[in-house]
Amino acid sequence: MFAAAYIDLQKKILPADKPIRGARLSFLPLQHHYSNEDGFEGIYIEFDEFVLLELKQSVTGGGQRLDLMTEHVAFWQLYQFMGNSDIYLPHNLPLSDNRCISFSSQVSKISLILRPTRQWIILIGYKKNFTSDLLKEFPMLGSLVFGADADHSTWYWEPDISINHSLREVWKRIERTIYFPFRGKAELLLHVCRLLDEYCKQLDKQSDQSERSMLGLYHKALAYINDNLLDSINKEMVAEGLNVSLRTLTRAFENRPIKIVDYIQRLKLNHARDLLYEGEMSIEAISNLLNYPNRKYFSREFKKYFFQSPSIFKKEMEFFKVQGEDDES
Template structure:
């Protein structure tokens, strides 16, 4: 079995020591031999029985980081850029941006990858050349590997597609694994088959229609979650995390809708505020902080923008209206 230090190489090889706890999908893999000592980026990697796994999750502070992957043979790679983006250099240059996934194959036995400064979360699985015949037999779409297999082409690349909620669910299933010296490689191999099924069976032939269906599904899931939690301290990022999708995919699902994500949260809070003003004597300050506004002044400004009158004016009008109703009821 190839060791992690043979498979992954960081340039420069080291930087300041890290103390942050690793919380990626491969966090069940313990420290060395599943990470490179003194590596520039917090990561986990695993090479076993003709399969390669690599996950990078860290914040790069200063400049672009370069990573060299050196498998023992040409590979088919599946790449998922959860946060941040990366650029690959083999016989061509390929960039994967945040919130997207892709796959490609190359005859190169060395793959150079660049990560830009900022937060990065990248997940990769490699399937080396000895697996190609079996992969093509099981996934007919991969027959293009024949050209790579017979040295007729140096590389080929698939489409770049947004990360869907279904792909997130596939990744989240890794969190249920507990490291075992014998069973973990078997479980990871089975999980990799599930990943291939997603890319080359379940998701094949679904282009824009799949994205649109995912957007509709994400929109309804998000509005349901917001209605249940708008009284909590939630944000755009919180909602995306709860749905296991990227912020980009979440915001896209609200395009051409009445409200943005934050706009819908604000709408529900202000509607609740109107109800509380009408049927209680709670102070404006109390209402503002309960509904997660930064201060009473900001609450009053937002309320006036939406309902065309300040909170106290609305409350007084509601009191007069209720008083008039009471008088009419008494006269009857």
């Protein structure tokens, strides 16, 4: 079962009645294949040194949330082969397909949201008990564990990188693993070490000072947008608030998973959905609060992102609340 000490999928987890096909970890025995009560499937295995979780399935509705627990895990790696996800560190870092990111936190959990689309991700959580030995071989990962150069923050991450040919070749070798009861664990551990080796090589290639400077500005911009979401935020305002030129700010978002205008729009609509769920404000009031020109424009953008109008979403939430109150009574 998915260990609550490492991963919380928010739903009841059930053993799969047949192996999940077409995934990187499909070679693992049936006892490592699961689904939650919504039918969302995953493959999970735990070792002394790390845990592995693979999810490959379409996500519908408002998305799928899981929490990565940090008490026993030094840092996490996320391989996003397909789809879009948001990691909250503490503001959301968007990740698109064919990207990999490493991250950690001193808080109790890290929330991950899988967006409504076809998703294919693999999470690797490296346990704290083996951190010392791990860093002897991969010292570049030290900032994830000890927070070096992180301004005493409780959140750490390395730049997201492309899942290049070398990393894909390692994953293909993993796919072809014949999992024997004893030798299989040793082979999988060796493959994960190869992944780390290739990951560190690529990280080193893009870790020059200019890239890190642009990455820092990118994260500062994301945080600034979160803090000033209700103040008619736009990219010109962000540039002025961070005391950089608009051109420099635009460069910071080049080759990132999301552009600054799209990020502002996504954040506003997510906030609008939360307010609609709470049910204390009208659609008109929410539209005004988030500085949309009018309700019609707001409704069109909301439907474009969530595939239903705000009025329908609001009615559905009211119905579910009433139904929940009836069930409790």
